[in-house]
Amino acid sequence: MSKEKKFLTCDGNQAAAHISYMFTEVAAIYPITPSSTMAEYVDEWAAAGRKNIFGETVLVQEMQSEGGAAGAVHGSLQAGALTTTYTASQGLLLMIPNMYKIAGELLPCVFHVSARTIASHALSIFGDHQDVMATRQTGCAMLAESSVQEVMDLSAVAHLATIKSRVPFVNFFDGFRTSHEIQKIEMLEQEDLEPLLDRQAVAEFRERALNPDAPVARGMAENGDVFFQHREACNNYYNAVPEIVEYYMGKISEITGREYHLFDYYGAPQAERVVIAMGSGCQAAQEAVDYLRSKGEKVGLISVHLYRPFSAKHLLAAVPATAKTIAVLDRTKEPGAPGDPLYLDVCEAYKGVANAPVIVAGRFGLASKDTTPAEIISVFENLSLPAPKDHFTIGIVDDVTFTSLPPVAPIVLNDKMFEAKFYGLGADGTVGANKNSVKIIGDNTNKYCQAYFAYDSKKSGGFTCSHLRFGDDPIRSTYLVTTPCFVACHVQAYLHLYDVTRGLRDGGTFLLNTIWKGEELAKNLPNKVKKYFADHNITVYYIDATKIAQEIGLGNRTNTILQSAFFRITEVIPVDLAVEQMKKFIVKSYSKKGQDVVDKNYAAVDRGGEYAKLDVDPAWSNLTVEEEAGKDENPFIKNLVRPINAQDGDSLKVSDFAAIADGTWQQSTARSEKRGVATFVPEWVEENCIQCNKCAYVCPHAAIRPFVLDKAELAASPFGENGTIPAIGKTFADMRFIQAVDVLDCLGCGNCADVCPGKKGEKALVMKPLETQLEVQKDWDYCVENVKSKQNLVDVKANVKNSQFATPLFEFSGACSGCGETPYVKLISQLYGDHEMVANATGCSSIYSGSVPSTPYTVNEKGHGPAWGNSLFEDFAEFGLGMFIANEQLRRRLTDYMQKATECADCSDEIKALAKEWLECEDDAVKTREITDKLLPLAEQCGCEICKNILDLKHYLVKRSHWIIAGDGASYDIGFGGLDHVLACGKNINVIVVDTEVYSNTGGQASKATPIGAIAKFAASGKRIRKKDLGLIASTYGYVYVAQIAMGADQAQTLKAIREAEAYNGPSLIIAYAPCINHGIKAGMGRSQQEEANAVECGYWSLWRYNPDAELEGKNPFTLDSKAPNWDKFEDFLKGEVRYASLLKQYPAEAAELFAAAKANAQWRYNNYRRLAQQQWGVDPEAGNLPE
Secondary structure, three states: OOOOEEEEEEEHHHHHHHHHHHOOOOOEEEOOOOHHHHHHHHHHHOOOOOOOOOOOEEEEEEEEOOOOOOOOOOHHHOOOOOEEEEEEEHHHHHHHHHHHHHHHHOOOOEEEEEEEOOOOOOOOOOOHHHHHHHOOOOOOOOEEOOOOOHHHHHHHHHHHHHHHOOOOEEEEOOOOOOOOEEEEEEEOOHHHHHHOHHHHHHHHHHHOOOOOOOOOOOOOOOOOOOOOHHHHHHHHHHHHHHHHHHHHHHHHHHHOOOOOOOEEEEEEEOOOEEEEEEEOOHHHHHHHHHHHHHOOOOOEEEEEOOEEOHHHHHHHHOOOOOOOEEEEEEEEOOOOOOOHHHHHHHHHHHHOOOOEEEEEEEOOOHOOOOHHHHHHHHHHHHHOOOOOOOOOEEOOOOOOOOOOOOOOOOOOOOOOOOOEEEEEOOOOHHHHHHHHHHHHHHHOOOEEEEEEEEEEEOOOOOOOEEEEEOOOOEEEEEOOOOOOOOOEOOOOOOOHHHHOOOOOOOOEEEEOOOOOOOHHHHHHOOHHHHHHHHHHEEEEEEEOOHHHHHOOOOOOOOOOHHHHHHHHHHOOOHHHHHHHHHHHHHHHHHHOOOOOHHHHHHHHHHHHHHOOEEOOHHHHHHHHOOOOOOOOOHHHHHHHHHHHHHHHHHHOOOOHHHHHHOOOOOOOHHHEEEEEEEEEEEEEEEOOOOOOHHHHOOOOOOOOOEEEEEEHHHHHHOOOOHHEEEEEHHHHHHOOEEEEEEEOOOOOOOOHHHHOOOOEOOEEEEEEEEOOOHHHHHHHHHHHHHHHHHHOOOOOOOOOOHOOOOOEEEEOOOOOOOOOHHHHHHHHHHHHHHHEEEOOOOHHHHHHHOOOEEEOOOOOOOOOOOEEEEOOOHHHHHHHHHHHHHHHHHHHHHHHHHHHOOOOOOOOOOHHHHHHHHOOOOOHHHHHHHHHHHHHHHHHHOHHHHHHHHHOHHHHHHOEEEEEEEEEHHHHHOOHHHHHHHHHHOOOEEEEEEEEEEEEEOOOOOOOOOOOOOOEOOOOOOOOOOOOOOOHHHHHHOOEEEEOOOOOHHHHHHHHHHHHHHHHHOOEEEEEOOOHHHHHHHOOOHHHHHHHHHHHHHOOOOEEOOHHHHHHOOOOOOOOOOOOEEEEEEHHHHHHHHHHHHHHHHHHHHHHHHHHHHHHHHHHHHHHHHHHHHHOOOOEEEOEEEEO
16 A cells, blocks of 8 residues: 655755755754755754654754854764755855865765855845856765755755765755745655665764774875875766666655656657756746647757766766757856856767757856746747857846847746735735745645745845745746736735736736725725726725734734735635634744734734725726826936836846946935835924934934924925924024924834933824825925035034934935844944945845845935945955055055155145145044045146146045944854954954844844844754853953944943044944844834843843053043843843743743843853953052052
């Protein structure tokens, strides 16, 4: 009797992790998108006690970097443990040196890779084969999968074959398209695979391990007399790999009934045109083959599985002998090469073959660019030409070097499949709900299902679109849904921002989350949308899920309500079953957050039926759709930024980027977005305002600002005197004050209202529904465009209030609503932005600071602003040092020219005086700016050789403020060595570490900044070791300025520390506490500033400064700025964050012990700081006063 099939609804990462866990004894890991979740699953399963094939839990060790992870893998293998790691992209590249070693020493292991783009002109987290192709020379075997099911089936082949062959394997599948695509697949279980394990090979591996009882040496150095011969000795091991892999593929085929070979052929037995490809594109290519064969065409597809060692014998056997033309599709780009790698390998395989087919090269799908069956059909059409185009591209329009095949219209291949799209806002729960929905359908019906999620680069608050498919047959559509039957728009503002009805099928269904009802809704719908509804016979439903969520107490989390509405409207499964299963998943998803959250989501399910139907008026078909009025704006914004923001970047051509081929992007583009996605925004109540400017100080997105107007500006304003109050301060005599709100760029966190002191208990800021505040947008627009900055009238560095009269040169970033990081970044831009150089580590701060098309860094009235650059995750400090030393060297030359100018016979006395003045104050930013403004026109008039040289270096005249911005993952872990070196160099560089205590950008994994007791990814049962004290480590140099700050706890101390760091003539390090969405703050991110205050009050975080300049004055350089903590509040603080509170739910036995350890560690730290602050500076502890 055959075994009953067991199905699992999961993504590719889970499938790979599920298989790898069975064969793994040790996992050495480090987070990187999109592979991190593989390691997270392994960590969670180990914490839960899951056993591998050897009857043990996997030992999981997080490392400080991918290079470190690979080193740990190498060492673990040499000591005799079967070891696995998971990585992608830059992370895989950091492993390459060890991959050579592991392969050279014939150590069996598997590197599971969610294949991803390599950062070149820009970073991309999405999928292609650039990373794995960079490892093809290491000696590792390479096995590719094209679907979630193949990952489940063939990952086992990688593990089994590496053990038998001794050759290490890279097991790879496409990042995001396969790693994050959820499919209903057949599951392999341990009992299926255990009999295939070669126990003798495992025993021999253990026997070869380094062992002092039978000692040998490995890793020797060799000279040229023997190295070559010794290197060739491995050949037979590689020659054996193809047959070993083919053997295990046969065994998997016996278990599953799905046939696998090194090169799988799909198509007509006598095909004349054949495509060869690798990865997820093969699935869409199969659909194209089916379509063309139904029309009688002789076409076929080769899906490559074993890419290294490349077996020409097996490839030639797989390609039909009738093939006349072959197109080899590579998902990578190697500039300057005669062809991309797979193409070159296929050409080599056919070298010397009689009557070989014509072979052409194509490139597709870089950075997860969609590849559709229609585009594959165009490849087959190209092959039918008398002279097929060679070295072509598909999916883009290359109108510069003309590589692209002609663009093709999409085609519907299966009109029986149910397809749906859900438009949501990052962190509103839409994606999570759809993951649950597809699992509910997959687990409770016989239908196959698929889910894929598209995002923009913003953090929470960004655009998301969920693509779901359900059908009776396995789904091979590895591309976005373009012809949905059902569309849900969860964000009302999207009706104007995106084409949300595009492709919705005739007779389809549309669900809108909106505050409007009935006639009011019909009135507010854009004509374009109404016309589409009428033209295509769309059934329209609406629901005010936002209001329901508020009533239930879910804040802006509308996901469960809208998920319930989807099931009720579509009835894809019986409603009662859907409700039951939704509640089951609620327990699974939210139980760790507490019963209260579970109950609220139960209520959300029950209220998902509160939708209504909108009557679609047939007359809407006659509506005229007005084209958006062409704005008089920057062509860069119009031609690049707007299409990308409208999710229409795929329509842009190569020529649109020809002028910026190096990746350069204009600053100030974020201000053009005006998305209007907040649910609630602040309303200024002027009579309660004391003009403290605390609201503007803490705003994460610079969406609330104080403006001071003179009489002329006030007279021309749309709000007039009644909309303002008299400005406080002698320098503002006869001027008026307004706290203006940019309601369309605000994300509605509410921190401004939370910190507002108001008057007599009445707040000057009150959160109100966005729709009630749209009228004040014109007030903001007027102030930004017409009111001159008054920062020159006050000392903006003197206090918090004054600092906010300085124009923020960092605005409307892609950071989360309530972000704890960006207020610090914004403040630095206000104080030093007009002469600031920024070297940004990769991480949250680089993504919200520089993701195409949005650049939040901007310029002042004179066009000056921060110059921003990002290199990598691991080298941020060195990158910043490089910027500094380049400036240092060129200013050294400039100093020489200025000295010569003071003696130049051709230079005027005025030039000589300015040059002399510059030499006296060249390290003063304000004075060098003033001198520069006077000197440049005079130097241009003069025209002497010295002045020409000065003009060549004019950009270096103003003293620069150098800032390195990084998160804790970069600073405490992967980039710590570089950071330490840069601080040790003694250069005048400022470093700010925005410390969220987790790897925020990759999803909340533990770092060495994570405190003891916190649950984080890679610390599933709570972190067991203390947080590293980065600040104290840096202070031991004695010549590094160090400060630890928390804006919400002490706004003045934050300002003072930043000011002192910049003033200090040497390296400075500021560690800034930054609450993060990953912490799960129960009060919400609208209280992130208060969370900082709570952290300091209870002793969780301490405020201090170490200023070496004080030592020169005979004073103690260490100042403890925190007050004595109230330790009784410590545990309550922990319980207010899910990262700690969930420990009580999941591991109650350990929670009390870890909470006590966390408190004890915080007290130990604080007492250490207190001792440092009480040192008697200048006194010898043994002999009394030190000699002068």
